[in-house]
Amino acid sequence: MAFGEKGGLRVPPLGRRLRLGFVGGGKGGLVGEWHAAGARLSNHWDIVAGALSSNPDNAAASARDWVIGPDRSYDDWPTMITAEAARADGIEAVVICTPNWTHFEIAEGFLRAGIDVILDKPMAISTEQADALVSLQQETGVVLAMTYPYTHHPMVRQARHMIADGAIGKIRQVHVEYAQDWATAPEDPGFKGAAWRRDPVKVGRASATGDIGTHAYHLLHTVTGLDVAELRADFHVCGAPKAMEDTAFVSLKLSNGAPGLLWLTQAAAGNYCALRLRVFGEAGSIEWDQERPEYLRVNMLDEPERIIVRGNGAGMHPAAERLVHLPRGHGEALTDAWGNLYAELGLVIAARRSGKTLAEGQAEYTDAKGGAAGVRFVGRCADSHEAGGVWLKLT
Amino acid sequence: MAFGEKGGLRVPPLGRRLRLGFVGGGKGGLVGEWHAAGARLSNHWDIVAGALSSNPDNAAASARDWVIGPDRSYDDWPTMITAEAARADGIEAVVICTPNWTHFEIAEGFLRAGIDVILDKPMAISTEQADALVSLQQETGVVLAMTYPYTHHPMVRQARHMIADGAIGKIRQVHVEYAQDWATAPEDPGFKGAAWRRDPVKVGRASATGDIGTHAYHLLHTVTGLDVAELRADFHVCGAPKAMEDTAFVSLKLSNGAPGLLWLTQAAAGNYCALRLRVFGEAGSIEWDQERPEYLRVNMLDEPERIIVRGNGAGMHPAAERLVHLPRGHGEALTDAWGNLYAELGLVIAARRSGKTLAEGQAEYTDAKGGAAGVRFVGRCADSHEAGGVWLKLT
């Protein structure tokens, strides 16, 4: 089967799976298991090495759980780079899913070692760091891919391609929101990472905005194809008292002149992972809700509402059908999106390593520039807020 | 049955229905039929007189349709005042549902004649007019009631009283939106009034903001019991080109310090009467959607979501049960809310006219001050927008 052929998303093109390592992801953390699940499901990767925790006992125990041999479970990532780079069967890519403030130096280390990098968002905690990673990626030619899983949902891909094809005409306003509830009450929300997410030293100048605002911004940009030209942000603490914002209201002027609103919060009871996008064009609208990811609500003026359900045919775009694994109604959700992400990255990295070129549309992913754009968005939100909520150009 | 006793909302307390006249409401208009339906359904009113249109032929034909005798169908409202005031069986109250720019002088005329006034929103097209009507109402003692039907839905009343009773704790953020689609396409939307809604001479300094923004503001205020302390507004044209805004994004600082967002638009395909309120407190949240008015979504932290369905018992508040007419599941909707509005006003006006005093909670309605608050809100939105989107105090 050719690289990325429809129906072949889970076929590793080199006839073997690629060797993957992890930095971070150990027991007690949140997102490591999500990455690992995506990698396994994709059939493109074997997880063979890791520095899974800065705590050596946890690192070792976590490695056992993931069936990583003790010889390839490392106490720290510099050791891992040295050891893996020296092996004939060393890892071909690394997933970095450590706390934000460590992204920069770890990514830098692996890029310099020529190991492809799969980096959890946000890319870094400052625009300077992000720009430096973009430069380093360009210099080394190594893959630096960001993990924004929501844009690997088939129905997000569907929305993106419908809009690109002009289905709803020129975009006239956009509303995106990402609401959670875990920062409402003063009690510890019960996952490692809740604490550092509120520590400016560890996350930079914004908390929730970096954590979930980047997703909302990325989704808006990916689906509409528009960038944010200017923004104005107000940060708030709407949950229990804390040192950094848990909520932000951001007004947007998009690159085509249309206005937009982005609301993010971690203090809205009854919302868990409520990432919702509504795009209004001159001819119709498209809405998607991460908590009901199988459906796209499409309204063309003066027509009945259409619900496109993930599957093959019945309104699906070929670019979205590529990501479909189960028949319509046999639910796919976030784990499947992670699987798609790791499959698309499998194609991209296998192509680079084998000197092949992927054809247009065979794999979509977020590259270093996309990662830096997210960091810049967060930084400008902080700038605007600190200046009293003034309009600022994004770039 | 005592005034406003539970289950007796549709019982006219004087043993007879009150005599009601209309100014406006003739054929081709939009809201007259809604008012008339509410008045009929309530069982508190007989519609006996009217100056239903500024076009005499339409006025006469419309009167025939509503079974108003030709002797009490008037060509203009001043004549109507004179004639009705002179009759022993003259009208006891008048509904004014004419275009916005005429509200002030018509209301003034009826108030001075001692006829209770039921006035469609917005109260007037300027803060000066609104304040003058408040003064006149206080001076005359005549009832001046605004018609905000959404706050007469049982589940809105439920939300209001749950919040007042502290069900979700201190309010920490509020989101309200009112989205429609009729101003998206350049084609005439097909109802009389679409044109004047975009004419600054006729609606004042704001268009959609006065039309539907007042509803959103009123709903927010009524349900939360909070006022807007400061606001910042941006007006946009997101549908076909037009002289005035069809969309506004309004940031709010509420009177308890909580932030809020109010979005209103008439250019969002797929939205018809999408008035939605989400109130987030420190202990939980409450959401209501006008397009699914029978349900209140309540989320207390760390509990399963609760859906309270309109009816008796099963979580209903006594103050909301007063408005219930049909058993749970036997749907009530906007017509029923109009019926409640006209029943509550029937109680209020019957009480004034018979010298009775309603007990606390027997009837809730929006008075002159509430009407003026809506006009002030619209005016300050226009002020803020015109000043480039600056924060302004509401009062």
Next chain:
Amino acid sequence: MAFGEKGGLRVPPLGRRLRLGFVGGGKGGLVGEWHAAGARLSNHWDIVAGALSSNPDNAAASARDWVIGPDRSYDDWPTMITAEAARADGIEAVVICTPNWTHFEIAEGFLRAGIDVILDKPMAISTEQADALVSLQQETGVVLAMTYPYTHHPMVRQARHMIADGAIGKIRQVHVEYAQDWATAPEDPGFKGAAWRRDPVKVGRASATGDIGTHAYHLLHTVTGLDVAELRADFHVCGAPKAMEDTAFVSLKLSNGAPGLLWLTQAAAGNYCALRLRVFGEAGSIEWDQERPEYLRVNMLDEPERIIVRGNGAGMHPAAERLVHLPRGHGEALTDAWGNLYAELGLVIAARRSGKTLAEGQAEYTDAKGGAAGVRFVGRCADSHEAGGVWLKLT
């Protein structure tokens, strides 16, 4: 405006409202208020007389609540017939909403007096009674109309006409259910009538089947245009112990050979008025749910799902648009359906009384034969159940 012209459903064609009386409907009952609300809302009727209760005090008090003069509040229906028939301004039609076992004799009395009859379902408690009323109606020429309000919902009308026009092709299977919860617990459900609904002397050989099964059967028949050829019924008690069935499972063979299932219950917690119809054709399907009456779910094979929302245009059938009063999204529900029923009956009865003929489609209602069909359906269900669940021909 001509009889039943689009947009004119609430215009009484004779230039005046018709005079309506009630037998039953007094305080403490369930459905009287629903009928009265529909009559008032329709603008076709003035409620001027009544024998509202078999209890004279209740009758008098109820008449006061409804603003019926004491001279036209009667202690019993025979007196009412005599008195009203003798008045020049006597009632032109009567609503009979008494317990089932009294329908026959009261309807007979009014029909013989030449007063048009509006009769709550089920028509009678035996097939013999029902057939006798059909004959009497034919003999007298007086209108005998049944009140099945659900088929006066615009979206039910929409479904009926789409199917008649062939939108989903030949019907291949039909599923209808009507579920409530009030008979689950042993406690009194708190409305007058709960008791007699379980008394075979008062309701005949079936309880829930007559009460709500008739609605389900009627809806199926009205929407599909198919009749039931054969049926097989099992009665059950699924709630608290009681003398008659609260649940029935009925298998159907429809007149075109398609199979169907009808489930009715009053012992299904979480269901209030859950009347749901699903019609599957060779080309697509149509679904409607009384608890969300504004929407029709339409699925054509290999197309995205379409949601038709009540309103004008956007997929609406002209025959359904006739019943539309509020713009799309401005909710209508059961009260509006009752209003439509009373408006359509207003047209029918005004036409008969003025010697006019309504054009095809100007008003749809259920006549005496339709009422008798419902009674026959209930009777055959009882026959089948009593015979151990055997297949029986309906006629």
Next chain:
Amino acid sequence: MAFGEKGGLRVPPLGRRLRLGFVGGGKGGLVGEWHAAGARLSNHWDIVAGALSSNPDNAAASARDWVIGPDRSYDDWPTMITAEAARADGIEAVVICTPNWTHFEIAEGFLRAGIDVILDKPMAISTEQADALVSLQQETGVVLAMTYPYTHHPMVRQARHMIADGAIGKIRQVHVEYAQDWATAPEDPGFKGAAWRRDPVKVGRASATGDIGTHAYHLLHTVTGLDVAELRADFHVCGAPKAMEDTAFVSLKLSNGAPGLLWLTQAAAGNYCALRLRVFGEAGSIEWDQERPEYLRVNMLDEPERIIVRGNGAGMHPAAERLVHLPRGHGEALTDAWGNLYAELGLVIAARRSGKTLAEGQAEYTDAKGGAAGVRFVGRCADSHEAGGVWLKLT
């Protein structure tokens, strides 16, 4: 981490993954990829061998796609048994996902070879075959596990344990349906297996009933803990003409005396994988819908509706929390359920092979007797239908 400890579902207890082979599952088939995805996601299995297709070219190509070495890709399953049984690193379990009529002999072969068997439903095409497999399993002590993935959804597990704990009291009626649309139109639905599903030689005496009716029966039984005592079935062809039923209506008498209805169809446009269960008890009800698998709708009499959303806490049962991988709102769906199935079977098979005993509740799965019960249910449905729809005891 101990066997099956909470949060440890994806931890292989022997410190290594088990070796898994497949019979069936090659390209062009439907369910093989679903099994493989579950096995990979679970982290309990390495897929190392297969006889993936009866077509040798397809078998070889499919093995390459799955990264199975050419030396362990076999042309037929007898060769696979011989070769794998001879290897020190031979497979420890086999997945059989071939067409129904081949299940018996393949399962028999692997059981006799001492290789644990994971068998797609239905177990076999006759009760005789099924009973023979039960006996063989008992004789050999080898694991024979059926794959009913829906019962590995956390919210199905939640429903099962809530009901077992008495949350809704005694069960009084049960409704289950499984509706699809692919057999509606005469066109080929486009998946291999559509043809043999309608061939009595290959599927036995029932088609859709064996295909999806088994799932519905299994779900009902698993969640309620009740068995079917008696049933009465009618088979229908509601889609394009075909040799076997695409639809069945089955009336049930459950083991506690409660009635039930089971409807299955593959000819209901707009339904894709619409497996829905509604269980009504004397105190409340529970509903689950496979197309919205994250939610459980719970209605206790006289309380607001509760929606339990998959996650930790907020109403979740510990036995369901075991299956939770992502935080509330971060969607899990069918792939995750397959992952749970393969994780639970990983625990079961690792325990058997290491001589350990799983504690109560550490892993739930459907054993040989459960598989035979499904086959018996299908057979009795066919018996009843062929006898004209008579009541028959299930056993």
